[in-house]
Amino acid sequence: MPDDIQSPYEAETARFREILARGRSANQLALFDLLVERSLDQRSPKEIEIAIALFGNDATLETSSDSGVRVYVHRLRKRIDDHYLGKQGPRLIIPKGEYRIVLVQDDPTGPASGLPRWLAALSTMNSALGAGLLLIACAAIAFLSWSLLSPKPMQTPGKADNRQTLLGASAEPFNPLIVVGDSMMLAETQDHRSIQRMILNPEIRTRDDFGTYLKAHPETFYQLYDFGLNFAPFSAVEAAWAVQGKLYPPDGDRAEAGEVMPVSGLNNELLESSDIVFVGRLSQLGPLTLQVFSSSHFQLAAYDRLIDRTRGTVFQGEVYTADRSRVRKDFGYLSVRKSATGKRLIILAGLGDEAMTAVVALLTNPRELAQLRREVRGARQFEALFEVEIRIGAPLLRRLIAAHATS
Structure with a gap:
């Protein structure tokens, strides 16, 4: 007709x-x-x-x-x-x-x-996914409320000092978009009708990864489904909150804390027009991955492994381990660089969550940041790798093991 x-x-x-x-x-x-x-x-x-x-x-x-x-x-x-x-x-x-x-x-x-699309997707999810997704939905709502409604921090001289120590003489103007690392969630079913659980697979970070995984594991074609959901660990959200209170422009009453959003929400316009501070795991960099590692001395070989391109040294983090009572080792990564459009890109990350937390804690230690800048001879663009020792019930211990000026 x-x-x-x-x-x-x-x-x-x-x-x-x-x-x-x-x-x-x-x-x-x-x-x-x-x-x-x-x-x-x-x-x-x-x-x-x-x-x-x-x-x-x-x-x-x-x-x-x-x-x-x-x-x-x-x-x-x-x-x-x-x-x-x-x-x-x-x-x-x-x-x-x-x-x-x-x-x-x-x-x-x-x-x-x-509402951002990632939250709208959560709002359409049905109750068949169980209490676990309800908790995730509540966390997402809290995340949105915090990023949109949290009050502006009071201006203190320490904020400018933190940025000046981290960025050097070119600290102004700087109004960053704070980006939290998140991971793709998949729905798993065994009967092709009902969802048994939601899972995170470190090998699957994007829809392209998911397509590649299905080709390599055809038996999962009718077992795994993409509902367009992403999950940010609480530790990364909490760390982003701490960063928000440390890095915003000292502009009197007009000072505004940086906007916070998940890395999965980045688009080309934001990438080209925004100063960005990333907080999360290195495996969760998403669209920032190429910018970070194209001019880096390191290569992300897997979600828990970095390789020194020059020396071939492998840095293996203990990200997932059953025995969390013993001393574990992880690696944290910090870099300050410029994007292709001249905007600043700051990475506060780790192979695991503990190492990411240890790197973010550097912002409360101006003396250690100043020492790091001396290591890179005051370079405005640099990267650093830290070994982080994790003991249950004890403070995280970090040790600088590599620092390089980058172009």
Whole structure:
């Protein structure tokens, strides 16, 4: 039927169905057709009705069929939201709490709501993912509240001293975007219907990594799913909070603490226009990875391993270990450099969380920072590697083992 004699709803659902049909999921297409068909009814279908339509009569015997329906609806909602992301005008949505597809003029959950996409994705997650995701969602909300609503720190002379010691004579102006390292979360299922748990895999940091992993492990193709969720460790968020109180421009009453955001939220515009301070694990650098290691004396060989390019020395951190009662070793990394657009890029990181915390603690030790600057002969761009000793119940001990001026 030509578009000019179709209703706007029919025309839009037909266009999106063509896009959906190019995908690999017959069940997703069947769900879309069912929801479109039932959207004209006064009553939206119940989960058991959808389960029977998708899985057959056996769904009545499956206690997990309802959660399976929620998973499929979530994926379809995300597919629709991704299709309309950044587009203006009428769009299809699946309203919260309903199993129907409607046409609206604007997306009520889109950018106009003021929520970043990573938080909007959390808000659409269903209860089938369990209490663990609820805690993560609460942490994400707390993270957002802190970054947007936390009061401005009082201006003290020490703030300027910290920046001056770290950055040298070129410390002004400096209004950084504070970026927290986060990791990609994956949903794991064994029955292809319900989610058993959410996992973090150090090998999978981006969607490209996920695609590569699926090719190398085809048996996980229907076991692991990307719901567009990322997780930032509490230690990294807490460290970013400490950094926020140390590095902001001393501009009288107009001083503003640096904005805080997850590294997964960076885009090209922010990368080109912002001074950036990264806080987190080296394996979580995301889009900053190339800028950091293209001119570095070190190479990140794995999430827990750095290699000195010149000497070939391997620095292996004990990031994940079952026995946390013994003395462990990790490595922290600090660098101050300029991006391709001339903006400052400061990295306060570690192979593990403890080493990252030890590097951030340098900001409270101007004497040690001044000594580091002497090691690099006052260079404005430099990098340093620290060995960090971790003892349960004792302060972290850090030792400078390498320092280089960089170009």
